[in-house]
Amino acid sequence: MAAAATITVPSRLTALQQDYALADTMALLRAMIQQEFAGRIAVVSSFGAESAVLLHLVAQIDPSTPVLFLNTGKLFGETLRYRDRLQDLLGLTDLRAIGPHPKDRDALDPEGSLWSKNPDACCNFRKTMPLSRAMEGFDAWITGRKRFQTDDRADMEPIELVGARYRINPLADWSQADLDRYMIEHHLPAHPLVRDGYLSIGCMSCTSRVKEGEDPRAGRWRGQDKTECGIHLDSFTDGGGI
Numbered sequence: 462m463a464a465a466a467t468i469t470v471p472s473r474l475t476a477l478q479q480d481y482a483l484a485d486t487m488a489l490l491r492a493m494i495q496q497e498f499a500g501r502i503a504v505v506s507s508f509g510a511e512s513a514v515l516l517h518l519v520a521q522i523d524p525s526t527p528v529l530f531l532n533t534g535k536l537f538g539e540t541l542r543y544r545d546r547l548q549d550l551l552g553l554t555d556l557r558a559i560g561p562h563p564k565d566r567d568a569l570d571p572e573g574s575l576w577s578k579n580p581d582a583c584c585n586f587r588k589t590m591p592l593s594r595a596m597e598g599f600d601a602w603i604t605g606r607k608r609f610q611t612d613d614r615a616d617m618e619p620i621e622l623v624g625a626r627y628r629i630n631p632l633a634d635w636s637q638a639d640l641d642r643y644m645i646e647h648h649l650p651a652h653p654l655v656r657d658g659y660l661s662i663g664c665m666s667c668t669s670r671v672k673e674g675e676d677p678r679a680g681r682w683r684g685q686d687k688t689e690c691g692i693h694l695d696s697f698t699d700g701g702g703i
């Protein structure tokens with residue numbers, strides 16, 4: 462009797478990349494949410510400066526798609542209020558706030574100042590570990606990462622494999638002008654801190670205003686080599702856009 466053919470994970474990645482190579486943003490999102498990973502996919506959102514675009518796209522396909530929001534305990538109050546406003550506006554029915562475990566917080570950062578001494582360790586227990594726990598029930602997650610944002614993102618594919626899970630980047634080839642146009646066309650509210658000069662918004666401790674002409678992400682971890690939290694790196698254990 463002939464052995465049953467099995468589809469390995471790498472060959473599925475290749476097949477997905479080939480099948481959706483020409484798909485536009487909406488077609489790719491629709492296929493991932495409703496066909497390829499139906500019931501096994503989540504959006505990860507920071508509810509930052511550009512998050513409304515991805516959330517609006519997803520909500521048009523299925524507003525009950527799980528949205529994982531990393532509440533690090535260090536966010537701006539404006540971000541929390543913006544999250545509530547977008548949830549209401551877009552009708553997101555499965556928004557999940559995830560955060561650091563109290564035991565980790567007490568053991569690793571009892572004074573809340575780890576960000577100033579070891580930001581990678583801080584991102585690890587406030588972002589990577591909670592997201593790793595939350596992702597246990599999913600096979601794939603959707604990000605709002607764009608190629609233009611950082612050198613590390615310049616070559617990313619719309620569909621990637623990170624460990625055992627798929628990372629979907631439907632906005633990979635969007636430009637800042639595309640995002641701005643979409644926000645205006647769909648009457649989406651901007652994060653309230655954008656008008657104050659915060660063009661990429663993460664934790665309060667590690668986000669500063671961006672001067673005119675600076676890279677929009679220059680205000681993240683200013684003065685440090687760090688450009689990513691780690692949750693978007695090639696392994697969840699490394700510790701986006703968040």
Ligand code: SF4
Binds near residue numbers: 535579581665
């Ligand atoms: S961005 Fe800063 S405060 Fe937030 S988790 Fe990372 S190091 Fe900690």
